[in-house]
Amino acid sequence: MPMLNTQGLTGHYGDFQALFGLDITVGKNESVSLIGANGAGKTTTMRAIAGLLSSPAHMIQWKEQSIGNLRADQVAKLGIAMVPEGRQLFPSLSVEENLKIGAQSARSGPWKLNSVYELFPMLTEHRHKPSTSLSGGQQQMVAIGRALMSNPEIILFDEISLGLAPIVIKQIYTALPEIVRDGTSALIVEQDIKKALQYTDRFYCLSEGRVTLNGDSANADQHDIVQAYFGN
Amino acid sequence: MDWINIIVQGILIGGLYALFAAGLSLIFGVMRLVNIAHGDLIVLAAFLGLTVTASIGIHPLTALLIVVPIMAMVGYALQYLLLNRTMGDDILPPLLVTFGLSVIIQNALLEVYSADPQKLQSGPLETASISIGSINIGVLPLLMFVVAIAVIGGLQWLFYKTAIGRAFRATSDNADIAQLMGLNKAHVFGLAMALSLSVVAIAGIFLGMRTAFDPASGPARLIFGFEAVIIGGLGNLWGTLIGGVILGVAQGIGAKINPGWQLLAGHCAFLLVLAIRPKGLFPRVEH
Amino acid sequence: MSVTVTRRSNASTIFLIVALLAVVLFVAAPWWAGRAELRLFGEFFLYLGLACLWNLLAGYAGLVSVGQQAYVGFGGYLLFALAIHFNVHPLLIVPVIALLGAAISVPVGLLVFRLHGAYFAIGTWVVAEVFRLSAAQITILGGGSGTSLPVSVVKSIAQSRSDRESYVYWAALFLVLLIVSISFAFLRSRQGLALTAIRDNEQAAESLGINISRTKFLVYVLTAALTAALGALIFLQKLRISPDAAFNVNDWTAFVIFIVVIGGIGTLEGPIIGTLLFFLLRESLADLGTFYLMILGVVAIVIMIRAPRGIWGFISNKFGIELFPITRRVL
Structure with missing residues (x-):
């Protein structure tokens, strides 16, 4: 049974159309990656699902409920969390306050301050520091922790590893199975196609606002992906 | 001795100016909104206090229990129904809408209460004073000052120690991302305005107890509050208290030299600070 | 193929003629108008x-x-x-x-x-x-x-x-x-x-x-x-x-702001339309006293929210007219 699916999702920024009828499905407990060149519509898709971009209600279905027209805060309360591109922590909040803001939607579940600190132990010593004083990798951990604090049923990771050091990327991907256990799904935007295929169950390749290829990550054909990547 | 007395009175009146300023500073901090109708809302609260005290015969301080919640509700509704529609990158709409609001409130008050100056009668409190040496300190101005400290301390606590304060700061940092965390921007802004107008209600009641007011008194209160905010430093709540005190003392000294110079001296103090320290005396330090 | 770039349009030419006539009429006003x-x-x-x-x-x-x-x-x-x-x-x-x-x-x-x-x-x-x-x-x-x-x-x-x-x-x-x-x-x-x-x-x-x-x-x-x-x-x-x-802040700023907002801020035509409307309203509603000012305030707020470019912005957007030729267009 699909948890989340989009039905002919379109997206516009003013007069500019970024998405042309996307059909994407994420099942329970599944991790799915979105790959594609810059401007292919990956971030727009994420923003539309998260409610930052308003769509006609039926275009986004969550557990067979139409949610396209909901505001981001309403979407968050349904159990859809997002780790935005570039971390986007709240600079005037401390690390711990950033995490606490994540719990704002007041959903119950396994994720609490303690469990986030267990997942990313190095955050513990920085808990009362301003979030801006952390390194990029640590900030990404806070951003992930902040999303987990809402005990989501699906997490949207936008550019999960962009701008991070290789060692940090490794740490984050090592933590990923921890995150997607217990029936949590993930939709991941990743620049690195190899990583994307390695850590997810299925993938969608976007080009110019359309799905050009999708399938199981394990059986993906390198040549097909390159073709799809450039929209052929 | 005269001069010490003037300075003490100036400091105490500074508490009232800080109350004018705190509400202004708060909404600017949360949503970058400058409410031109702020002063008129203070006067509206004073008139509400007048109606409440006159109709049920209670003390103005007791009337706070009624006026504060009413103003808070007015604030939430105002923000939610009207001002939220004007929020965006363009500064013109909120500015002009609150300017229109200012004209509407002034004229509505004129229609309902006439142009006659009014005052809130607070009985023995008006004349009560305590003497320290040769200085006489009125109990009412002292109470005002203490309340100002309490209000600012309370706001400070709310901002930095509570969940709602966290929500205010997060929304101020980045409203979109705050929305992703389940915070409804429209609601958070509504709460911020409700809080601002609660402070406005307190300021209005104390204004009415201390001096005569009429429907046209609003703009001057906005200007005093604004000057206190800028002198103290944008975004610094305790700074507004210091700004208010500097303004009060400057006005007192001006009035002592020549009665016509009271307001002028206050404005000059403000312009002087603007000239030498445009960010105010105590700008907020990012931490 | 030759391309002509112009700022003039039919509407602006007609406006220029009407405006010149109006100026002549107004210059002569002391001879035809009452005190x-x-x-x-x-x-x-x-x-x-x-x-x-x-x-x-x-x-x-x-x-x-x-x-x-x-x-x-x-x-x-x-x-x-x-x-x-x-x-x-x-x-x-x-x-x-x-x-x-x-x-x-x-x-x-x-x-x-x-x-x-x-x-x-x-x-x-x-x-x-x-x-x-x-x-x-x-x-x-x-x-x-x-x-x-x-x-x-x-x-x-x-x-x-x-x-x-x-x-x-x-x-x-x-x-x-x-x-x-x-x-x-x-x-x-x-x-x-x-x-x-x-x-x-x-x-x-x-x-x-x-x-x-x-x-x-x-x-x-x-x-x-x-x-x-x-x-x-x-x-x-x-x-x-x-x-x-x-x-006086009301006389010299508040009214002026209302005029510009209602007429159309950021357009040259807006102040003209706004001033005309302001005087029409004033001559017909001034007896209402404070209500007149409240009405003006409400109208300005509604316009700012509903049509931020005012009456002229609405008209020029709808019909693509520009009376003062400022924008260059390719013919």
């Missing part, structure tokens, strides 16, 4: 001038001032002071007042430009208050209660009352034509285009290589000078001045 109408026309032009200037300031340069009454009052007071003390024809003093208005606006501008956005607005208001309180301290001009223009000075404009009123009227008409022409020429200039660009896109303007803050300052000084000249004529028409009348 009350002439006074109303004069007032109309002075408000139109104020509206055009505030529009240039807020609508184009993004400098939302609620303290332009500082310059209206400054001009008025200066006219009284100079006309009383120097034996010169009052109308000849007006250009001098414009220069002095520009001179005083430089230090004032340097101060208020330290504030941004809405805080700039309140800062300008504080300056206007300082001007008002200072004027109230000038005892030779009547202090807080103000003064009337002495009969000898009034007579020096012209011996007969009707001549006098005609002269002041023509001066107002001339000044507003000057203001409209200056705004038009300015907006067609490189700097004007850059200003229009910052309204739409800050980066684009920077890339034009124009110093935005200097252009903004220039607009501030220019509008201050012309606002002072308008103030001089306003009080030459009234023949009486007081601090509260001269530096």
Whole structure:
């Protein structure tokens, strides 16, 4: 049974159309990656699902409920969390306050301050520091922790590893199975196609606002992906 | 001795100016909104206090229990129904809408209460004073000052120690991302305005107890509050208290030299600070 | 294939003809209009001038001032002071007042430009208050209660009352034509285009290589000078001045803001439409007193929320008309 699916999702920024009828499905407990060149519509898709971009209600279905027209805060309360591109922590909040803001939607579940600190132990010593004083990798951990604090049923990771050091990327991907256990799904935007295929169950390749290829990550054909990547 | 007395009175009146300023500073901090109708809302609260005290015969301080919640509700509704529609990158709409609001409130008050100056009668409190040496300190101005400290301390606590304060700061940092965390921007802004107008209600009641007011008194209160905010430093709540005190003392000294110079001296103090320290005396330090 | 680029359109050509006819008609007004109408026309032009200037300031340069009454009052007071003390024809003093208005606006501008956005607005208001309180301290001009223009000075404009009123009227008409022409020429200039660009896109303007803050300052000084000249004529028409009348925020700023917002901020046509509508409303609703002002406030708020570019913005958007040819189009 699909948890989340989009039905002919379109997206516009003013007069500019970024998405042309996307059909994407994420099942329970599944991790799915979105790959594609810059401007292919990956971030727009994420923003539309998260409610930052308003769509006609039926275009986004969550557990067979139409949610396209909901505001981001309403979407968050349904159990859809997002780790935005570039971390986007709240600079005037401390690390711990950033995490606490994540719990704002007041959903119950396994994720609490303690469990986030267990997942990313190095955050513990920085808990009362301003979030801006952390390194990029640590900030990404806070951003992930902040999303987990809402005990989501699906997490949207936008550019999960962009701008991070290789060692940090490794740490984050090592933590990923921890995150997607217990029936949590993930939709991941990743620049690195190899990583994307390695850590997810299925993938969608976007080009110019359309799905050009999708399938199981394990059986993906390198040549097909390159073709799809450039929209052929 | 005269001069010490003037300075003490100036400091105490500074508490009232800080109350004018705190509400202004708060909404600017949360949503970058400058409410031109702020002063008129203070006067509206004073008139509400007048109606409440006159109709049920209670003390103005007791009337706070009624006026504060009413103003808070007015604030939430105002923000939610009207001002939220004007929020965006363009500064013109909120500015002009609150300017229109200012004209509407002034004229509505004129229609309902006439142009006659009014005052809130607070009985023995008006004349009560305590003497320290040769200085006489009125109990009412002292109470005002203490309340100002309490209000600012309370706001400070709310901002930095509570969940709602966290929500205010997060929304101020980045409203979109705050929305992703389940915070409804429209609601958070509504709460911020409700809080601002609660402070406005307190300021209005104390204004009415201390001096005569009429429907046209609003703009001057906005200007005093604004000057206190800028002198103290944008975004610094305790700074507004210091700004208010500097303004009060400057006005007192001006009035002592020549009665016509009271307001002028206050404005000059403000312009002087603007000239030498445009960010105010105590700008907020990012931490 | 040849491509022609033009700013002119049919609508703007027709408008030019109508406008020229109107100017001829208005120049001749002292011969065909009654005394009350002439006074109303004069007032109309002075408000139109104020509206055009505030529009240039807020609508184009993004400098939302609620303290332009500082310059209206400054001009008025200066006219009284100079006309009383120097034996010169009052109308000849007006250009001098414009220069002095520009001179005083430089230090004032340097101060208020330290504030941004809405805080700039309140800062300008504080300056206007300082001007008002200072004027109230000038005892030779009547202090807080103000003064009337002495009969000898009034007579020096012209011996007969009707001549006098005609002269002041023509001066107002001339000044507003000057203001409209200056705004038009300015907006067609490189700097004007850059200003229009910052309204739409800050980066684009920077890339034009124009110093935005200097252009903004220039607009501030220019509008201050012309606002002072308008103030001089306003009080030459009234023949009486007081601090509260001269530096009145409602009369010289609130009404002007409503005019521009309702007519269409950031368009040259807007102030004209707004002033027309304002006078129509005033003549028909002024008996309502405070309600009239409340209605004006409500209308301005509704327009700001529903149609932020005002009545003219709505019309030009819908029909693509432009009366003042500023935008270049490819034919």
